[in-house]
Amino acid sequence: MKFLxxxxxxxxxxxxxxxxxxxxxxxxxxxxxxxxxxxxxxINEDHQMMAGESNNxxxxxxxxxxxxxxxxFGKEICGGVKLFVKVMKDEKGNDKMDVSLRLRxxxxxxEAMAELHESGxxxxxxxxxxxxxxxxxxxxxxxxxxxxFVRIDNVDKENTLLLQTVNAYAYFRDIEYKGSFRxxxxxxxRVFDTAAYTLHLCMQDYIWDGIKRDRLVWIGDMxxxxxxxxxxxxxxxxxxxxxxxxxxxxxxxxxxxxxxxxNAWWVLCHHRYFMQNGDVAxxxxxxxxxxxxxxxxxxxxxxxxxxxxxxxxxxxxxxSNHSREMSDSGVHAIFKLTFEAAAFMLEKLADCENAAFxxxxxxxxxxxxxxxxxxxxxxxxxxxxxxRDAKKENERLLCKNGDSGISTFLSxxxxxxxxxxxxxxxxxxNIRGMxxxxxxxGATSFFEDFDPAWCENAGRIDExxxxxxxxxxxxxxxxxxxxxxxxxxxxxxxxxxAYMSEYILGIKVKEPxxxxxxxxxxxxxxxxxxxxxxxxxxxxxxxxxxxEDGKIVTSYKAPEEIEVCVK
Numbered sequence: 179m180k181f182l183x184x185x186x187x188x189x190x191x192x193x194x195x196x197x198x199x200x201x202x203x204x205x206x207x208x209x210x211x212x213x214x215x216x217x218x219x220x221i222n223e224d225h226q227m228m229a230g231e232s233n234n235x236x237x238x239x240x241x242x243x244x245x246x247x248x249x250x251f252g253k254e255i256c257g258g259v260k261l262f263v264k265v266m267k268d269e270k271g272n273d274k275m276d277v278s279l280r281l282r283x284x285x286x287x288x289e290a291m292a293e294l295h296e297s298g299x300x301x302x303x304x305x306x307x308x309x310x311x312x313x314x315x316x317x318x319x320x321x322x323x324x325x326x327f328v329r330i331d332n333v334d335k336e337n338t339l340l341l342q343t344v345n346a347y348a349y350f351r352d353i354e355y356k357g358s359f360r361x362x363x364x365x366x367x368r369v370f371d372t373a374a375y376t377l378h379l380c381m382q383d384y385i386w387d388g389i390k391r392d393r394l395v396w397i398g399d400m401x402x403x404x405x406x407x408x409x410x411x412x413x414x415x416x417x418x419x420x421x422x423x424x425x426x427x428x429x430x431x432x433x434x435x436x437x438x439x440x441n442a443w444w445v446l447c448h449h450r451y452f453m454q455n456g457d458v459a460x461x462x463x464x465x466x467x468x469x470x471x472x473x474x475x476x477x478x479x480x481x482x483x484x485x486x487x488x489x490x491x492x493x494x495x496x497x498s499n500h501s502r503e504m505s506d507s508g509v510h511a512i513f514k515l516t517f518e519a520a521a522f523m524l525e526k527l528a529d530c531e532n533a534a535f536x537x538x539x540x541x542x543x544x545x546x547x548x549x550x551x552x553x554x555x556x557x558x559x560x561x562x563x564x565x566r567d568a569k570k571e572n573e574r575l576l577c578k579n580g581d582s583g584i585s586t587f588l589s590x591x592x593x594x595x596x597x598x599x600x601x602x603x604x605x606x607x608n609i610r611g612m613x614x615x616x617x618x619x620g621a622t623s624f625f626e627d628f629d630p631a632w633c634e635n636a637g638r639i640d641e642x643x644x645x646x647x648x649x650x651x652x653x654x655x656x657x658x659x660x661x662x663x664x665x666x667x668x669x670x671x672x673x674x675x676a677y678m679s680e681y682i683l684g685i686k687v688k689e690p691x692x693x694x695x696x697x698x699x700x701x702x703x704x705x706x707x708x709x710x711x712x713x714x715x716x717x718x719x720x721x722x723x724x725x726e727d728g729k730i731v732t733s734y735k736a737p738e739e740i741e742v743c744v745k
Contacts, residue, residue, distance in 0.1 A: 197352040200345045204252035212245030222343040241339040246331040254623040255348035256389040258321025262342040278334040283325035285666035286639035286651040290327040297652035298661025303391045324389030351381045356712035357410040365614045373675035374410045376623040380669035385420040388665035395420045398443040402673030408454040409679040412712030430470045438490040442516040449519035456691020483546030485510040496657040507548035508556035511563040514543040555588040558595035572599035581611030590673030597681040603702035624671035685711045698745040715739040
């Protein structure tokens with residue numbers, strides 16, 4: 179805080195990284211017969227209660243006991259609501275001092291209408307369904323969760339509520355969007371922007387997995403988030419805060435977030451961040467832990483190069499978690515990437531001995547070959563790790579079954595593997611069919627998981643499901659995110675934006691700190707694409723246009739400190 183009141187002891191004050199904004203409601207989705215004139219919640223724009231009658235307030239919403247209204251704020255946000263309550267009256271018209279209200283927040287319209295514990299609704303991690311007391315002439319604020327919709331019920335037995343209006347408040351990092359993407363397909367433009375917004379919402383005091391749940395720093399989930407952050411914002415203090423707090427809360431002989439693979443993802447997060455920003459001083463702060471961690475992880479590699487999880491939980495991702503052998507084959511590829519990244523960083527820290535150790539472990543891992551599995555994310559991870567031929571895997575599996583079988587968590591790897599096979603057109607088709615489909619059903623942020631097949635015979639998230647259709651939120655989901663527990667704003671789903679910057683725009687960081695950039699675009703079926711990419715020296719701008727002969731003409735502008743190679 180720049181200016182601290184003298185009455186506050188600075189030693190007891192912690193800076194807040196967030197800015198607060200207010201949003202007006204966009205529409206009334208529903209109300210029952212005991213709630214009348216609810217459109218006044220939208221019409222009234224005064225943001226201050228006034229003693230006496232205000233000429234600027236046309237009227238109020240009257241919500242009698244048992245009355246309820248469902249309000250839409252138009253976009254997923256992280257925050258709560260501010261209720262502008264005029265007065266309360268009992269059944270005889272006498273003024274009363276308070277009223278009991280029930281607030282239900284929802285990422286979908288149906289979630290805000292559901293009873294607690296119905297179809298997976300929960301107050302885990304942060305309350306989103308609770309009762310409050312609201313006083314006369316009040317402007318009280320309630321809640322801090324991920325939501326777009328709020329339902330307000332008057333649960334008072336006697337008193338009617340006169341509600342002037344309702345605002346939402348949202349917390350954001352006040353940070354500039356530096357990276358951008360535009361092409362001739364507006365669906366892809368919206369996908370990039372929505373992915374960036376999804377990540378931005380999850381950048382609170384730390385980088386969370388989701389803003390409704392779990393609101394935790396899961397270091398594996400963070401890899402796609404760090405990749406997108408580098409592509410959109412370039413840098414932010416939340417990266418270091420998140421990497422450091424998980425490190426500091428994990429004993430050297432334990433696993434971050436209790437998952438062995440998350441130790442590996444911590445290394446990969448640091449590698450991605452170091453390549454973007456090139457901060458050797460910050461990397462050197464990780465030196466001791468990096469050495470400890472790589473030696474710990476090496477114990478899980480057998481002499482033949484295979485992976486042995488022993489008695490630990492080695493999560494690859496949720497859809498593969500049911501099969502230990504299949505999951506291990508994916509973790510095996512993650513470990514190869516991890517030891518290669520660790521060797522690179524340790525070499526930059528002039529620790530040749532441990533760099534050589536990590537390089538040897540990576541070679542040992544590469545010497546063992548697991549069988550093929552019909553699971554796209556494992557196939558893709560092995561391609562990215564250099565353990566499978568991209569074209570063969572694309573033909574064998576990645577191009578099959580359309581947009582099904584793609585994980586939001588690891589989609590950036592699946593899409594990358596298709597591009598490495600020369601099939602960016604197929605990857606773009608997957609983006610349209612998966613992320614574009616989320617937009618089609620009303621998404622303003624991207625989900626924890628999504629299967630396009632869920633849309634069959636289902637409604638939208640921004641409407642109350644019509645009779646005869648399934649609820650796309652409450653009736654879908656899987657694993658630990660069934661029904662309304664399912665997060666509709668999850669940072670790991672933002673990785674598609676990083677893919678679009680790296681493979682469609684073709685901006686690839688080749689040396690730490692973006693000192694050397696390769697531009698190798700692949701437009702797939704697009705006719706043009708352009709965008710910006712943030713570096714420590716300023717933004718790079720690229721534009722690619724495809725001629726009638728299919729050849730791509732590239733133009734770019736880059737800071738003079740950066741060496742650019744166009745391929």
